[in-house]
Amino acid sequence: MRRLIALLLTIALALPALAQDRPRAGLMWNRSGLPATLPLVVQTLPGRDYALFLSPDIGGDPVMAGYIHGGTFFRLLVPPGTWTIRFAHGTDWQGEDALFGPDTEWTQVAEPMTFGASVARKHGYIIRLIETEGKVRVASSGALDLCQGLTITTEVIELDDELRDDRNRLPTPGLRRLEIDVDTRTRVCG
Known part of the structure; x- marks a missing residue:
């Protein structure tokens, strides 16, 4: 009986540790060296999670990453510049190196996006991801301008x-x- 109780306690204590493997939604890292002040909003469908990556439009390694829980609106502040935006997506997060494992799928916004600011305006974007025929794609992306008074x-x-x-x-x-x-x-x- 003691062994059964010990086994059940071990399993019960291990379950919260497994649930914590999924990152919290938000910024994972910013290696751009620039202040992140401009809005990027992403709308996703439930059923899978997403890792968002910003890379320079001229190529190179990602400079910023965020984690999105599927089915929620996600807001991330990004640095000024022109960025290529890619999404890795899947259902079983396995860490930053493996992402969603061998089942990781990728979606990319077709054109680089330019984020900028002036004295009274911040220029960002809204991206909406949808699923058609089993594939995630960018349904729309539009400007999101914030005026400051x-x-x-x-x-x-x-x-x-x-x-x-x-x-x-x-x-x-x-x-x-x-x-x-x-x-x-x-x-x-x-």
Whole structure:
């Protein structure tokens, strides 16, 4: 009986470890050396997970990777530049080297995508992946522009008389301090 209980406890303790092998959705790594500030949104179908890779459009190794749980909207901030975007997908994650094992399939966005920003606008993309005839493909990709507005509010605050210098005997108007509050708002450009 003790052996059976020990065996059941061993199995019960091993199950959470197996469930943790699937990475958390989000950024896996960023080796670009650039700040990731521009939006990339990906819509996927349930039933498989995805590893997203950004590579320079001129070729070379990926500079950024993210992990997507299938069936969810995924948002990743990427660095400015022109990137080739590829997706590895499958059902049984086996680590960054093996990805989804021998059953790993690949899908790529047809054209490189250019991410950029100006003073009041961030330019990113939305990608929608679908499955047709058992193959995952890019159904659509479109621009996602975010506009940023800046609001500045000021307030003049009268300071108490006790803060004045006693050596100044000339009549002076009340001392004031200007408080400035800056607020940025981001919205999808229309």
